[in-house]
Amino acid sequence: MKTYFRLLSFAKPIEKFAIPYIITTLLAVLFGVLNLTLLSPLFGVMMSDEKTKQTSITKTAASNFDITGKFQEFVNHSMTANGPEKTLTYMCLVIVVSVLLSNIFKYFSQRTMEDLRVHTLLNLRKTVFNNVMNLHVGYFNNERKGDIIAKVSSDVQVVQFTVTNTLQVVFKEPLTLIFYIVALLSISVKLTLFSLMVIPVSAFIISKIVKRLKQQAKESHESFAKMIGFLDEALGAVKIIKAFNATERIKDKFHAENVFYSNLNRKMVRRQQLGSPVSEFLGVLMVTFIVWYGASLIMNKASDALTVGQFIAYIAIFSQVMRPAKALTDAFSGIHSGIAAGERVLDLIDTKPEMINKIGAEPLQTFNNALVFDNVSFSYGSKEVLKGINLTIQKGKTVALVGPSGGGKSTMMDLIPRFHDPLSGTIKIDGHDYRDLTIESIREQMGTVNQESLLFNDTIFNNIAFAKPEASEEEVIAAAKIANAHEFILHTESGYQTFVGDRGNRLSGGQKQRICIARAVLANPPIMLLDEATSALDTESEKLVQEALNNLMKNRTSIVIAHRLSTIQHADMIVVIDKGQVRETGSHQELMSNTSGLYKRLIDMQAFTD
Incomplete structure (x- = not known):
């Protein structure tokens, strides 16, 4: 985490981007969750045979902590005063406005994060290049030029994307997850507490899957640096290579490194991609159980059964719970590559030039003697x-x-x-x-x-x-x-x-x-x-x-x-x-x-x- 927070320091002044990002993300998530919670009263209006039951259950829910309780009261009043057709029209308009606002705030949230990403990349690449140019001449005699090029170009790119992407996920996805869980609890506390057991199980399995990613990521960055260095040498010495008929030998040498790099990346991607289907399978498994359990209660007309509208809304919301959980999983998998690249970049930044002016050094004005x-x-x-x-x-x-x-x-x-x-x-x-x-x-x-x-x-x-x-x-x-x-x-x-x-x-x-x-x-x-x-x-x-x-x-x-x-x-x-x-x-x-x-x-x- 020390490396991550140090890399994050290149995003300063981060508050310039963080404050608008937090506000827009909060509003985007709020309206995004609201879109799904409005499904329950919408289906209640559409199903005339559920009207009486829907009203009674809604009153009970609203008295607890249903986030759509106030809206349901408006729906009930409109149903009585205007009838179901006009009420349905009003509800559709409300949902359209809610979706529009959700997407507007989502756009500004992503735009702010992109500004932060560009700002971080600018500062990081500037710092790396400035330090490279300040290093003493002897440093370049001992280092591969390709390794330096890779650090300044690709490694910096990986770092800034990982840092800002993780920052985005760490705030947005847990916030989304909390809002969804609140919405689920407002519909059914017992069903929600039982269904959320999938999250810690999924997190444990995924942590085991991505355990070796950091070491593989480090090897991958080093292999890529070798390829860049080899490419630079080959282009600079192309006449010598052709003069000694070494073209095929050089191609074979490059290909061997390329194969090693590709195989390493394949292994990394396989590990990263394994986390997504695992979490998705567990989520679908839980949704299936909820459908079976909830539907059986409705069909048996149990006393604690949900209405059809509430049940559909619950399934819709729970199906979205795995999306932020999956995003957190992907971020957790990808951060290893960013940290490995970050350590290489910071190593270059931390290299001190041997030739520096001592304190109190004076300028030489002319040469006279x-x-x-x-x-x-x-x-x-x-x-x-x-x-x-x-x-x-x-x-x-x-x-x-x-x-x-x-x-x-x-x-x-x-x-x-x-x-x-x-x-x-x-x-x-x-x-x-x-x-x-x-x-x-x-x-x-x-x-x-x-x-x-x-x-x-x-x-x-x-x-x-x-x-x-x-x-x-x-x-x-x-x-x-x-x-x-x-x-x-x-x-x-x-x-x-x-x-x-x-x-x-x-x-x-x-x-x-x-x-x-x-x-x-x-x-x-x-x-x-x-x-x-x-x-x-x-x-x-x-x-x-x-x-x-x-x-x-x-x-x-x-x-x-x-x-x-x-x-x-x-x-x-x-x-x-x-x-x-x-x-x-x-x-x-x-x-x-x-x-x-x-x-x-x-x-x-x-x-x-x-």
């Missing part, structure tokens, strides 16, 4: 990646990070915009410890161009303007010209308003990279981070992109990871990193003069390969 690594070490879990890095990057200089794969270059690059914090040591900018500054202000001083050209499924204009949404068309075009992108953009079908497709798949690798460079140019940061920005390009594209990068790096502090060492020979300082440590530093000429150095060996190896 130097960026310093002071004895910095870092590890992923138990794997140490950086060991005691000491490095000073002066403003306006170009610093290249080179070395064998897995040496720690990309990790150093991730530490600079503070995607991670060092395990030990400090990173300082203009003498300020990173931890004393706000994360946002640090990143405002930096622009990034990665090896993988990351574009959004939007127009070229909006992709360039992503770093500066308020940028004018002139500013975007100027940035594109610096990035050598303006010419090819003009030749696309809609110019700057051309959509680039999913992850930019409608553009070539070189075109995507130049769009990314234009985005960085428009941001105009004092520090540029370039992570192997040309390594995946052909020779012609590399030339255009390298020229764009040279334009980008002018008058800026640049930190470059280079795969092709020929592109960083003019760097002010080259830092050779191997096995998490700085092995050599210096200019190209200085490092080449050390014939036994790692940099010289790397250059020779690349030259030999070329």
Whole structure:
């Protein structure tokens, strides 16, 4: 229940919806029950041979707690004054008005609950997505993207439906049940007390049926998340799958998970659906007994027998008693799936970002002097990646990070915009410890161009303007010209308003990279981070992109990871990193003069390969 009430907190301010819902539901249920209780006097009017008996019994009932007693007095008076035909007309009009009011209030009740459902979904999905976007970059390296997508989409949908549906059932159905029971008691106390024994028996049997639903629901949500993740991977790697003729293997793998998910859902649905026929069978069994018992009393003209009209009304009302009882059963069965999904969603909401601004953190206004690594070490879990890095990057200089794969270059690059914090040591900018500054202000001083050209499924204009949404068309075009992108953009079908497709798949690798460079140019940061920005390009594209990068790096502090060492020979300082440590530093000429150095060996190896 703790999980349920916490999920319910996302419906706040719940009183905005609860008060009108309670009022409209109360009136809808009241008129709905009244519709059935009016059957007794209606049939009394229709059966002229029952007229005298009906009147005498009604007087007795009205003196107790018959909710239609006052109306029956009106019927009796009308029968005497106007006759049965006019009385029948009046009664039909009253029933029509009662049914109309019942349905009007029912509509507003459902409308209010739908508003609550949408409101809850909006708050819940917003909270989940906001928390996901606030999480540190390292979190996404350890989690399956499909699992996160499933939680934000389908799990949230299950939660909001279950929570609001249960809230609706918990108020409306017991209220309906109480009104029906009061109506039944007003007709026959003895028969009602006996017949209601079916409800606790039905509840006990159903509780046994749905006992394992929560565990199965949890497994079902996890299996669905695996399928979403697998689908995302398959769509992202469709070229590789086809290139290695792995299409059938991938289809079989997806099908296996799909079969497991489907079978699990089948078992859950079977358990859930079993509750309905059980409760319905017990209800019909009791109705059958009531028909037999009540009819025998009427036929034998017993002293405590009901009139035919009362008996028909009693059967009609009792047949409706099982409807709210059945709704409660279904809600009890379905809540397990909602709670299981809710626990997964709350687990994501409760995940705290490791990178947060400390209390009193100050914004970094400008970058004036130097960026310093002071004895910095870092590890992923138990794997140490950086060991005691000491490095000073002066403003306006170009610093290249080179070395064998897995040496720690990309990790150093991730530490600079503070995607991670060092395990030990400090990173300082203009003498300020990173931890004393706000994360946002640090990143405002930096622009990034990665090896993988990351574009959004939007127009070229909006992709360039992503770093500066308020940028004018002139500013975007100027940035594109610096990035050598303006010419090819003009030749696309809609110019700057051309959509680039999913992850930019409608553009070539070189075109995507130049769009990314234009985005960085428009941001105009004092520090540029370039992570192997040309390594995946052909020779012609590399030339255009390298020229764009040279334009980008002018008058800026640049930190470059280079795969092709020929592109960083003019760097002010080259830092050779191997096995998490700085092995050599210096200019190209200085490092080449050390014939036994790692940099010289790397250059020779690349030259030999070329």
